Structures are given as structure tokens and as C-alpha cells.
Amino acid sequence: MMLISAIILIIMIVILPLETGRFLERFDKGHQNDTGMVFLSGFLLQLVLFFPVALGTMFFIRQDNFVWCTRIYLILSCIPAIAGAVCRIRKLKEKKPAAGPERKAEVYKNTGEEKNGKFRDAEKTILWAAFFIILAYQLYKAVTTAFIDGDNTFYVTQSLIAQQQGVMFTNLPYTGGPTSLDMRHALAVLPLWFAYLAKVSGIHATVLCKTVMPLFLIPFTYLVFFEIAKRLYPEEKNNIPFFLCLVAVFEMFGSVSIYTSERFFLTRTWQGKAMLGSVVIPVIILALLMIAADIRDKSNANIKTAWYLIVSAGIFSGICTSLGVAFSALLTLGGCLVIAIRDRKPKLFAMSMLACIPQAVYMVLYVILK
Amino acid sequence: MISRLWAYLELNIETVKNYAGTGFLLLIYAAAFAYLLISEKDKAKRVIFVWIPGLTLLFFFLPPVRWMYMKYIDGSATYYRVLWLIPVAMTIAHGFTRICEGFKLIGLPVAVALIALCGGDVYHSVAGPLVIASKAQNEYHIPQEVIETADIIMANEQGHRVKAVMPLDFTSYIRQYDTDLYLAYGRELIMRPDAYDELYSMLCEDPIDVEKMREAAIPRQVSYYVFPKTSGFVKDPESCGLEKAGETKDHVIYRDPEELEYMSGISYYYFTD
Numbered sequence: 001m002m003l004i005s006a007i008i009l010i011i012m013i014v015i016l017p018l019e020t021g022r023f024l025e026r027f028d029k030g031h032q033n034d035t036g037m038v039f040l041s042g043f044l045l046q047l048v049l050f051f052p053v054a055l056g057t058m059f060f061i062r063q064d065n066f067v068w069c070t071r072i073y074l075i076l077s078c079i080p081a082i083a084g085a086v087c088r089i090r091k092l093k094e095k096k097p098a099a100g101p102e103r104k105a106e107v108y109k110n111t112g113e114e115k116n117g118k119f120r121d122a123e124k125t126i127l128w129a130a131f132f133i134i135l136a137y138q139l140y141k142a143v144t145t146a147f148i149d150g151d152n153t154f155y156v157t158q159s160l161i162a163q164q165q166g167v168m169f170t171n172l173p174y175t176g177g178p179t180s181l182d183m184r185h186a187l188a189v190l191p192l193w194f195a196y197l198a199k200v201s202g203i204h205a206t207v208l209c210k211t212v213m214p215l216f217l218i219p220f221t222y223l224v225f226f227e228i229a230k231r232l233y234p235e236e237k238n239n240i241p242f243f244l245c246l247v248a249v250f251e252m253f254g255s256v257s258i259y260t261s262e263r264f265f266l267t268r269t270w271q272g273k274a275m276l277g278s279v280v281i282p283v284i285i286l287a288l289l290m291i292a293a294d295i296r297d298k299s300n301a302n303i304k305t306a307w308y309l310i311v312s313a314g315i316f317s318g319i320c321t322s323l324g325v326a327f328s329a330l331l332t333l334g335g336c337l338v339i340a341i342r343d344r345k346p347k348l349f350a351m352s353m354l355a356c357i358p359q360a361v362y363m364v365l366y367v368i369l370k
Numbered sequence: 371m372i373s374r375l376w377a378y379l380e381l382n383i384e385t386v387k388n389y390a391g392t393g394f395l396l397l398i399y400a401a402a403f404a405y406l407l408i409s410e411k412d413k414a415k416r417v418i419f420v421w422i423p424g425l426t427l428l429f430f431f432l433p434p435v436r437w438m439y440m441k442y443i444d445g446s447a448t449y450y451r452v453l454w455l456i457p458v459a460m461t462i463a464h465g466f467t468r469i470c471e472g473f474k475l476i477g478l479p480v481a482v483a484l485i486a487l488c489g490g491d492v493y494h495s496v497a498g499p500l501v502i503a504s505k506a507q508n509e510y511h512i513p514q515e516v517i518e519t520a521d522i523i524m525a526n527e528q529g530h531r532v533k534a535v536m537p538l539d540f541t542s543y544i545r546q547y548d549t550d551l552y553l554a555y556g557r558e559l560i561m562r563p564d565a566y567d568e569l570y571s572m573l574c575e576d577p578i579d580v581e582k583m584r585e586a587a588i589p590r591q592v593s594y595y596v597f598p599k600t601s602g603f604v605k606d607p608e609s610c611g612l613e614k615a616g617e618t619k620d621h622v623i624y625r626d627p628e629e630l631e632y633m634s635g636i637s638y639y640y641f642t643d
Contacts, residue, residue, distance in 0.1 A: 123475055144506055146503070146504050146506040148497075148500065153541075157546050160545070173545065174545070174553070174558055177552060206510045207509045232415065236471075242477075246482070247459045247460060249481075250463065251459060252489075252491065252492055253486050253491060254395065254458070255489070255492035256395050256489055258495075259388060261454040267503070277451075281455060285460070288417065288418060289414060323444055323451070330455065331422075334422060334426065343413075
């Protein structure tokens with residue numbers, strides 16, 4: 001039974017996003033064979049699709065609305081994934097699998113001499129090994145450590161209510177019993193996404209949130225940092241694991257107060273506010289880095305993906321927490337304003353305003369409903 | 371006007387102080403930021419590590435921004451989250467990566483040691499006097515006593531929804547295990563210092579007057595009572611009409627067979643109460 005649950009969960013949070021990413025890849029050829037970016041894009045789309053389904057069923061279906069939400073989203077989430085799988089099969093049939101982008105040898109800037117040698121290989125192996133040891137330790141601690149946090153009484157219980165009682169935000173989490181729709185939290189549907197995963201996989205929502213999901217969400221966060229590192233150090237690949245090691249160590253030792261995003265990341269990984277700090281904000285920074293790099297290199301290689309990331313991360317921020325839309329919009333507008341002024345590209349700022357339309361709609365909806 | 375602006379600025383400084391804890395990691399960040407401000411020549415990286423954080427910090431400290439945030443976005447004390455927009459971890463990591471360019475294998479342990487010495491270990495986190503991390507007792511990451519209590523109640527009621535009175539520390543967890551268990555009071559008693567609940571105050575009395583408590587509990591549809599084993603009673607609970615449903619290591623669970631009431635399973639979508 002546990003094995004079946006694990007397989008279902010892997011399909012839901014690994015296979016479906018990956019295949020969805022393959023589908024998205026068709027619209028932007030710039031990131032072909034970049035599996036990390038494909039997965040990140042697919043994962044964001046899967047979550048973004050959940051948003052209208054959850055809200056639609058929440059507002060328009062009276063009884064057992066979560067059951068309907070589960071059914072509709074299960075079908076909807078499979079559509080882009082199946083499309084992605086079909087695209088991939090066609091591609092494989094059409095031609096032999098591509099050998100990937102031609103590997104360019106790393107060279108020293110000053111001499112043009114090729115970087116290689118046993119020392120560099122050993123260094124790379126040691127640094128990657130160090131990173132994976134730190135990651136494994138964090139995953140081990142995530143499973144074996146219980147963190148006291150009162151907010152779980154709200155968020156985790158909401159997930160469990162949806163799983164066990166089939167309703168969304170209409171049952172009092174602290175004491176039980178029916179209530180009016182909780183408008184303050186209704187738009188931040190992340191607990192319902194966990195409830196969906198729990199329902200489909202048959203895993204108790206509390207176990208899923210606290211023990212299982214960190215095993216996915218922690219590596220996922222480092223995938224975002226890996227994508228950032230790849231763009232920071234395109235010419236010195238050994239810097240990537242070095243950078244990741246330090247970020248991972250900082251996440252472990254960043255708990256200097258109860259307020260830091262690092263503390264949120266490792267002690268309440270499954271909560272929307274933690275995901276805002278550890279996933280949404282880094283994704284937007286990654287997108288801004290891609291835009292700034294494109295302008296620097298006078299190319300358009302990353303621009304589509306960057307805007308896609310900004311828009312989907314903006315919607316995802318609202319899925320995480322109502323407050324998140326303000327932060328994601330602020331970072332997007334502020335970042336684009338800096339680049340626009342610096343590089344004299346006013347159009348970029350106008351684009352960023354368009355990209356923040358989802359957050360604006362969300363805020364209006366929030367004010368009306370509240 | 372100026373005094374109000376100054377008050378907001380002081381609040382902002384206080385927020386940064388609270389956020390930074392001992393302040394040593396902030397110093398490392400400030401050093402990394404200054405280093406990148408001077409040495410980072412790549413235009414794209416400067417945007418991420420210098421201009422955006424610089425602008426965010428400036429924005430954070432402006433008193434009107436805090437005023438607007440508290441008025442229009444969130445009145446509660448969440449302004450510190452604006453600081454999350456500053457990529458502190460990435461800036462420090464990037465700073466060290468540049469410094470240790472030619473000697474990474476020596477640089478890594480040095481950088482790790484510096485971060486570890488200046489930072490706070492998340493796995494030994496505290497919140498005031500409270501140690502927030504402990505070894506998980508089960509896969510639910512909730513105390514085993516709570517699970518045993520819920521199991522005893524639900525085994526008796528075959529999955530019917532019942533309402534219970536129990537110690538406050540149980541109320542934060544028990545509905546994370548089973549939402550068919552309703553509570554007479556919950557976490558709101560912890561969150562609001564002025565909150566009062568008659569049943570909870572009776573549970574805190576020593577000795578507990580079970581007869582009086584039952585009288586107050588029946589109109590609220592309470593069918594189960596969880597008492598700490600250390601509690602004293604005015605009269606034995608069983609002589610007050612309760613029957614013992616079971617016990618855990620530190621608690622005794624009583625059931626009210628005469629007034630047993632199953633809670634409604636209806637949980638429709640309501641716009642208004």
C-alpha cells in the first residue's frame with residue numbers, strides 16, 4: 001500500500017510536472033535539454049492550473065466541493081503532461097535522440113588554455129559530494145525532527161479537513177464544525193493542493209505535509225538555486241557546487257531569529273509563507289537574472305522563459321499566501337525598474353507591469369471577498 | 371509629522387535588529403554586499419546582488435512605506451518579510467565563491483565555519499524560552515500521547531464525530547490527526563491573551579469540580595473529557611456520571627454515556643453564518 005502511495009505521489013509531483021515542462025518546451029526552444037528548467041516550468045504550471053480549479057469549485061459547488069476539485073484537477077493536470085509525453089514520443093520518432101548541446105570546453109579567460117586536469121575533476125567531485133551530504137542531512141532532519149509551530153494547527157488541519165471531510169475552508173480548523181467560507185485564507189489554496197496530493201495518494205495529509213513533502217520541497221528549492229548558479233557561473237562549473245554548498249549551509253545556520261526565511265524554509269517547509277521565501281522569491285530572482293543577462297549579452301535566448309517564470313511565480317505567490325502577491329509584484333516591478341533605468345529600456349518596465357496583472361486581479365478579488 | 375516619521379523609522383530599525391538576532395550574520399552579509407558593490411563588474415550580477423537589495427533596503431527603511439504597508443497590506447507585524455526580498459544567502463555564497471576562486475577546497479571549510487559560528491543552528495532553534503525542535507515521536511510529528519488519546523476516543527465512537535474537552539497543549543495537535551474530533555475550545559485561547567473559556571478555566575482548577583464542569587459542558591455538546599493524571603477532583607468523575615474510556619501515560623479519558631451527542635457531519639459552503 002505504501003509503495004502504491006509512493007508511486008502515485010511520484011507520478012503527481014515528479015512525472016506530471018516533468019512532462020508538462022516538456023510540453024512547455026515546445027513554446028521556447030531556448031531551454032531544450034535543460035531538465036532542471038523543464039521541471040521547474042512544468043511544476044509551476046501544474047500549481048497554477050490548480051488555482052482556478054480550487055477557486056471555482058470552492059465558490060460554485062455547495063457540497064463536497066473538494067471531491068469535485070480533486071476530480072477536475074486530476075483530469076486537468078494530466079492534459080499538459082500527456083501532451084508533453086506525446087511531443088516527446090514524436091520527437092524521438094522523428095529523429096534520433098539529440099546528443100544535447102555541444103559541450104564547450106571551459107577555458108581560462110586570460111590564456112584561452114583549456115581547463116582540465118585531475119585536480120579540477122577531483123575538486124568538482126568533492127564539492128558535489130559535500131553538497132549532497134548537506135542535502136541528505138537536511139532531508140534526514142526533516143523526517144526525524146518535529147518542529148513546534150502553532151500555524152500548523154491552521155494550515156495542516158485545513159489540508160486534513162479537505163482530505164477527510166471533502167470541504168474547503170468551511171470547517172473551523174481549531175475546534176471543528178461548519179462555518180462560513182474563510183475569505184481571508186480562501187485564495188491561498190496551497191493547503192488544498194497538499195490535500196489533493198494526500199487524497200490521490202492515500203497518505204494522511206499531516207504525514208504528507210510534515211514528513212513526505214519536505215523530501216520533495218527541499219531538493220526543489222535547491223534546484224532553483226542550481227538554476228541560478230548555472231547562470232552565475234557559466235564559465236566556471238566548479239563554482240556551482242561551491243555556491244550551492246554555501247547556500248545550503250546558510251539555510252541551516254540562518255536561524256538567527258524567528259523571522260528569517262531560512263528558518264521558515266527548514267522548520268515549516270510546507271507552509272505557504274515558507275514557500276514564498278524559499279521558492280517564489282528565488283524563482284523571480286532567477287528570472288530577473290535571465291532578463292539582465294539577456295540584455296547584457298544582447299540576446300533574446302531566455303526572455304520567453306524569464307517572463308513565463310515571473311508570471312507563474314506571481315500566481316504561485318498568491319497560492320502560497322495572500323500577502324505573497326504584494327511581495328512578488330514588488331520584487332518584479334522593482335527589479336525590472338532597476339534594469340530598465342540602468343539599460344535605458346523603458347519597455348521592460350511596462351512589460352513588468354503587464355506581468356503583474358495576475359497579482360493586481362488577485363488583490364482586487366481579495367479586497368472584494370474580504 | 372516629523373515625530374511620526376521618526377517613530378516609523380525607529381520601528382524599522384527595531385525590526386531589522388529583531389530580524390538579525392546577534393547581528394553577526396548581518397555583518398557577513400554587509401561585508402559581502404560591500405565587496406560585490408566594489409568588485410562585481412558583471413552588469414547582470416550587479417543587478418541581483420547590489421541594485422535590487424540596495425533598493426529594497428532603501429524602500430524598507432522609508433517610513434511612508436511602513437505606514438502604507440500597515441494601512442493597506444497587513445496591519446500585523448509581518449513587515450519584516452520585506453527583508454526576504456534581499457537574497458542574503460545568495461549574496462554571501464556568491465561573495466565567498468568569488469573570493470575563494472582559486473582555492474575552493476580550502477575556502478569551503480573556512481566559509482562554512484564562519485557561517486556556522488556566526489549563525490544560529492535551525493535544528494537547535496528556540497522561540498523565547500521554547501525549544502522548537504525535538505525528535506519526532508511518529509510520522510505525524512505530533513506528540514504520541516495526543517495520538518493515543520484520539521485513538522481511544524475514536525475507537526469508542528466508531529468514527530462518529532464527538533466533541534471533547536482537553537488540556538490546551540493537546541488542542542493544537544489533535545485535529546491534525548483526526549478532524550472528526552471536535553473541541554470545546556482551541557488554539558484561539560493561546561493566540562488571544564484576553565480569550566476566556568469557562569470549561570478551560572474549570573479544567574485548570576485544582577481540584578476540578580467535575581459535576582459543575584459537566585453542567586457547563588452538556589449544553590455545549592461535550593461528550594469526552596481528557597484530564598491530566600496529576601489532576602485532583604472534588605468528587606470522583608465516575609460518581610458524577612462519567613465512565614472511564616481509557617488512559618494514556620499521563621492522561622485519563624472519560625466519556626459521558628448519558629449525554630453522548632454526535633456532531634453534525636454537515637459542512638456545506640456558506641457565505642454567511
